[in-house]
Amino acid sequence: MNDIHIPGAPQAEPPAAEQPVKPRGPLPPKQDQRAAAPVSPTGAEVPGSDAGRAQQGEYLTTAQGARVRDTDHSLKAGSRGPVLLQDHHLREKIMHFDHERIPERVVHARGAAAHGIFESYGTAGHLTQAKFLAEKTTTKVFTRFSTVLGSRGSADTVRDTRGFSTKFYTEEGNYDLVGNNIPVFFIQDAIKFPDIIHAGKPHPDREIPQAQSAHDTFWDFVSLHTEAQHHTIWNMSDRGIPRSLRMMEGFGVHTFRLVNAEGGSSLVKFHWKPKLGVHSITWEEALMTNGVDPDFHRRDLADAIEAGAFPEWELGVQVFPDSEDQMFHGIDLLDPTKFVPEELAEVQMLGKMTLNANPQNYFAETEQVAFHPGHLVPGIEVTNDPLLQGRLFSYLDTQITRLGGPNFAQIPINRPHAPVNDMLRDGYHQTADHAGVAPYHPNSFDGGNPYPVKDIEESASAPSALIDFPEPVSESVKIRESPQSFDDHYTQVTMFYRSLTRTEQLHVIQAYTFELGKCYEPVIKERQLQQLTHIDADLAAGVAEGLGLPVPEPLQAPVEPEVLSPVLSQLGQTWPIEGRLVGVVVDESTDVAAVQKVRKAIDGQDMVPLVVAPTGAPLSDGTPPQRTYLTARSIEFDAIVFLTASAAGAAGDSPDGDHKLGDPTGDPQVDPRLTLMAAEAYRHGKAVVFTDGSPLLSASGVSTSAPGVLVGTPEKLTDELFTLMGAHRAWERFAA
Template sequence: MPPKRKADQAAPTAAGPTGRKAAAKAGGGRTTRGGKTTAVGARAESVDAVQTARAQAGDYLTTAQGVRLPDTDHSLKAGSRGPTLLEDFHLREKITHFDHERIPERVVHARGAAAHGTFTAYGNATAASKAGFLQQGRETPVFVRFSTVLGSRGSADTVRDVRGFAVKFYTEEGNFDLVGNNMPVFFIQDGIKFPDIIHAGKPHPDREIPQAQSAHDTFWDFVSLHTEATHHVMWAMSDRGIPRSYRTMEGFGVHTFRLVNGDGATALAKFHWKPVAGVHSLVWEEAQLAAGTDPDFHRRDMADGIENGAPLEFELGLQLFPDSADETFEGIDLLDPTKLVPEELAEVQLVGKLTLDRNPTNYFAETEQVAFHTGNLVPGIEVTNDPLMQARLFSYLDTQLTRLGGPNFTQLPINCPHAAVNDNLRDGMHQTAVHQGVSPYLPNSIDAAPRPAREDEGGYVQVPREIEGRAVRENPVSFADHFSQATLFWASMSEVEKVHIVEAFTFELGKCYEQPIRERMLGVLANVDADLCAAVAEGLGLPAPAGAPAEVVPSPALSQVPPGPGSITGRVIGVFAAPGADLAGITKLRRAVEARGAVLRLIAPLGGVVKRARSEQIVERTLLTTRSIEYDAVVVAGGIPDFTDIKLSILLGELFRHCKVIAAWGDGDQVLTAAGIDTTAPGVVVGESVAKPFTAELLDTVGLHRVWERAAQVMAS
């Protein structure tokens, strides 16, 4: 039988290649096929697994043909020491299938993790779009895949990179894919340059290094010559390039879309995903530690959080603009994917909530085989002439043909629409639908179906537009401004964020072997900001060239530093205890932490249990098996004033250096002092007991994400 799934896991909704939902039947006896009821063996099982996307049925091990097997540990041989016989069909089938289990990984976004969930519309977007899934109270199943861009499937989660944020809405009108990133702009303006930026960012073709990194010559050679990438490079070098988790990461549709309402009126729009948990990042040392000690850091955080009852939550927002003839807003070209519109100029209107609360059942079947496509649109949402978007309309469809083995990848369970499908697409590799009728063409008078749908019947009808122009290979003049928005981003950062950007540029350019590349990139930064250029130049030991930065008005919305405490749902707080520790206090702390939606983990010197008198608590981490990256705060329990251990000192030292919260109650502050922690420093919370004032201060400070007041006295990046 299939292994029992946990409550947070479920296979894709049971939808066949025609979009029809199939009801699973269990057990033997009689089964129905095509309206006919057939008797089957008393011990046979229903094979509705094909329709319901479950792969296993029955109690016995079988071949792929359903033949029961008595042994799968030994091949068929001529005697126990003789040669293996070719007639061993089980051996041949087992090895042949194993040899073909892998499929090509994605050219980009190969490393990813995903979750199922639901999108619930607030209803306030109906004035802008007639899309059904945006109607008041409409709940739509979704599947969301987060990813890095440059790294291979086996690379680390926490590398400095752009993150993919792709959402598949299984709407009643067909699938809608919003295929975005965690940054609102991109490196290039025209999709024809996509192979160039990716070839430059990928490992060098001679040695296949470095993996999942931009800190090398070819990347910086390209972006220093290709200055339209400057704005996106600023985002990548900021803390946005190393998010704390998927739940604390913004998402953006990048491009400008055209929305159409029920009256046919249009508006231009940009999509935003706003995380309920706030926007937070790692610091650079954390990212490096995580890449080595837990390469699965982000996917583990998401899966564990969902399993612990802390779903990922985002709100969908829209920036709306008049659909003017020049497709600009406040002088910003809306067709330029290297530009954003500051939220202070166009408010983000929240129109729905995304809740991710179910982990996939099978990584390959769902996360690996899901196929997103920017051209998967529903009535009410259209594309624009953004030249990067136009190329993506081809690329995302084309890449699936090789990766998923032909044109029928839409029949894979994770890709199946939940709306009825009745097309004239036939045959091809991996065809699983059994089509009926003899006339897969239109018009026809034989089957008289399917018939085209009028707009009032839900047909997708593009808004008529006049299109004229000469065939040229050139960009609009407005695309030529490569620096002003990079300057805007820099000017909008807090001081600590600016320090991190300087250190990121210095680190990355310091990894380049060719000095002319460093010098050329300094010339680019000189046109962004003189102080930025001077600071990076100092770190590289090179002179700072002069530039001509633009005068800009900062956009506070671009900064990640929160104005006050936020949600701590899904956060992890460690509590250190040893034999003799105040276990009653730990119990009180656990209740307070869980009441705020966070998780408490007990750390101890050794595994097993921690005891005091007749009480005991189960150890979840030991000093040998844990590292500071797992925690948003660590608390030392009272009752063990004389405890010392170099591993605990390292753990607490990292937390202090990374500006995280450290706390202790009772005589636990003596443990902090022995470990070299200044108990009077900002973000170090001490109390006599686990009383409400202590837990409130502790958890509110965790809600700030970092104690940036401490940054000046430590190397926070």
């Protein structure tokens, strides 16, 4: 890891801010203070040189570059008089402020992004002529993660699908893979996209709830529109509440067509596989996090990158023959509500993405980036999936409203890294100063440039994008209906549920029970229960019991799935633990040597130790704590080491006196905030370490014999702790 910026770790003291002084004569030119003062929230220097900054120089200027003497007072007719219209600085400043906001994305409004690289293994030449996949190359990327339903200011850990969009700046033009962390979608035809989104967004009368599917209109739609049941069960599973953006899979969802240099084609589904594995939080943690730290996921991503724990994903494809019927093991590859289990088609890895730099400016990059599933390069094409076909229209269209005109490809974050020689001219926000007089083809000015590939290259297979693979088109009539092969809405839903472990199934049951429990209309709950009877009898019975409703008679029995897909489960494996956060809780009596030993061991695993102390006062060796009992809450830690040897911070001693959290009836010798922290971490299945005889154990109700609870000399228990963390949770503590 880089040694400079461990989130929350001690940082060099920033220089004290200069006090404003009243100038007595001309001020000496000021030095640029940015280099001296850390500017990121964790104290790290913002990457990028000053030369690249839009704003330069020591003097404040107007937008026209004229120096400004005073920016704190408007020009008035006398110090108590009215403001004069001629004050251009005032008008320009206010005018610009008034227009700082642009419309947020109609979906996926809340997002966080990072820059990185994609290193191809160079093994895909037999599948595609796309150079960034076929050759062993490195391509710059920008990846934006998002939630779907919430507004830009909503919370991160809501139960929702996550967007996973990557822009590859290839030398053959930009390629966008605009996917989700769930491999199936709610609907089979794009014409229904406004319907599912209207149903999922807040109710139009009161505009509540924010960023949630736990309400009547959502469940009304999915219970009436049965093809949505598959995506919905993924949302109700732990996949709907990821632990981190770094610990999510990504899926292209649709089937795409790859074309190789010989013109041979294959159908593929894209997969992103996170190096850290797929992990989730518990629902209680999600609810708490939304209040305690609504920026949990974006903070985690930015901190990890800043700490040098760069997240990585492998990109792979499942490959299917480009057959006439485009079916695979009875699954219609054009149906976006179906996925192909990895047990039937393995994922072949093509390369690795590493996210290694945070954006410098959120608005310029994360907000203005414009993805589009139709941004394709030679060798990658779309299929006739009706959902994908509609997307090809929507993404171009939406940017015109969102980014204010048709020239959004010229915004720096959207600019291709390949030469651009289009014939698009003028329009709002045109920043190119096009030379030449003939932006049309053919022309006899401008040397006839630009030429389409076919006018230059003789070979029909010369690389060019959007080559329209000569796929036969069925001799059919115009018709508004889906093929029969789209009709089965339940078998894969049953397969998904039955592929999970019992612990995960219980989470699914609880999630449905919670969400339907938030609905007001009995008929909607009953209708969705009816749907569940078509998926799995145990699922329907579990949810019905929680809702206190009878289980409806199934109108059709669940179909026994031909295969299960155990790879869908998050349990039972061991994963890398780098980049995880471990709380190290101390009190006045803690031996600082032990603290340093534990910190060092954690740091040695490329994890982040965060010291939690009674107050912000440094430990006896001068180490400043990163959290206090007041600012820390269990949800931000993956594991906690309690080095509190004694009866820590007895009630009443704490600086915030009566305002302590926790159970006032507990052991008066133990700070209730620690009791709460230990009890929560225990309840959420996290690994916890206690000193021998810690009064915290009995006060928090933690059983010393429970799996994942270590008691003894904490600095000697770190290896055991790290092994426990590799499994993500002590799953045995959850009901099964």
